[in-house]
Amino acid sequence: MEKSCSLLIHFDKGTPALANEIKVALEGNDDTAKIDAMKKAVMLLLNGETLPQLFITIVRYVLPSEDHTVQKLLLLYLEIIAKTDSKGKVLPEMILICQNLRNNLQHPNEYIRGVTLRFLCRICETEIIEPLIPSILANLEHRNPFVRRNAILAVNAIYKLPHGDHLLVDAPEMIEKVLSTEADQSAKRNAFLMLYTCAQDLAVHYLLTHVDKVFEWGESLQMVVLDLIRKVYRSHTREKGKYIKIIISLLNVPSATVIFECAGTLVSLSSAPTPIRVAASTYCQLLTN
Incomplete structure (x- = not known):
């Protein structure tokens, strides 16, 4: 059965790397050689090889590496390898991996934390995820925005798993709290997007309590706001005026992308003459600027 993977690499099958050569390179102390060996291992795995003999070698000699490239390749390797047996149970050796991920x-390095959190977004085995939950949640309050952004993405991905709502029972409320205090625009966007997809009422509540501040938000967050408005506009009839107010305010932001989306949103939500005229005028201004 084919498995999904976020990585696609060209590989010349005419010159395959031998597993023994890779093993020798991984056991050495040269990070450059390890990087090359890990790349070869990843390419072989992507092309159908299993390479079970490399797992223990990688655990012993690659996991302890502090090199960022080695660690990133390690995460790609872990994403690709089989983590469950034929019955769907997580393999016992994955316990070693869980400890490394924790x-x-x-x-102490923010990059290592961030890429590991991003990696966890692509893991669907709850037995691997569950022991890591406390560490993931702790990163929501990390001082570095890169870590916080990826921590929010990880929480979002875990919550969407088949039993994710049991792993993170109060995740939407937790992210709502994060959203209220977060200063980084990308992290705010990730948090708002999670509420939009997982707890729409909380997203709407946050939006309507910050109507006057939407103009100051970043472009990526404003785009999510417009998407949310398009989705809930017709079902929240009592708040239509506030939604239109938000759209009109966003017509004055510096971003041409947001302005274009605002015009399209007005056309899709209303056939009244005034919004249509505003949208038409906006399109004309975008064409002439």
């Missing part, structure tokens, strides 16, 4: 989530 260490990465508590690593």
Whole structure:
């Protein structure tokens, strides 16, 4: 059965790397050689090889590496390898991986934390995820915005798993709290997007309590706001005036992308003469600027 993977690499099958050569390179102390060996291992795995003999070698010699590139390749390797047996149960050796992931989530380097959190967005085995939940949640309050952004993405991905709502029972409320205090625009966008997809009422409540501040938000967050308005406009009839007010205010932002989306949103939501005229005028201004 084919498996999904976020990585696609060209590979010349005419010159395959031998597993023994990769093993020798991984056991050495040269990070450059390890990087090359890990790339070869990843390419072989992507092309159908299983390479079970490399797992223990990677656990012993690659996991402890502090090199950022080695760690990133390690996460790609972990994403690709089989983590469950034929019955769907997580393999016992994955316990070793869980410990390494937990260490990465508590690593003093922000990059290691961030890429590990992003990696967890692509893991669907709850047995691997569950022991890491406390460390993931702790990163929601990390001082570095790169870590917080990816922590929010990880929480979002975990909550969407088949039993994710049991792993993170109060995730939407937790993210709503994060959203109210977050200063980084990308992190705010990620948090608002999670509420939009997982707890729409909370997203609407947050939006309507910050109507006057939407103009100041970042472009990516404003785009999500417009998407939310298009989705809820007809079902929230009592708030239509506030939604139109938000759209009109966003027509004055510096971003041409947001302005274009505002005009399209007005056309899709209303056939009244005034919004149509505003949208037409906006399109004309965009064409002449």
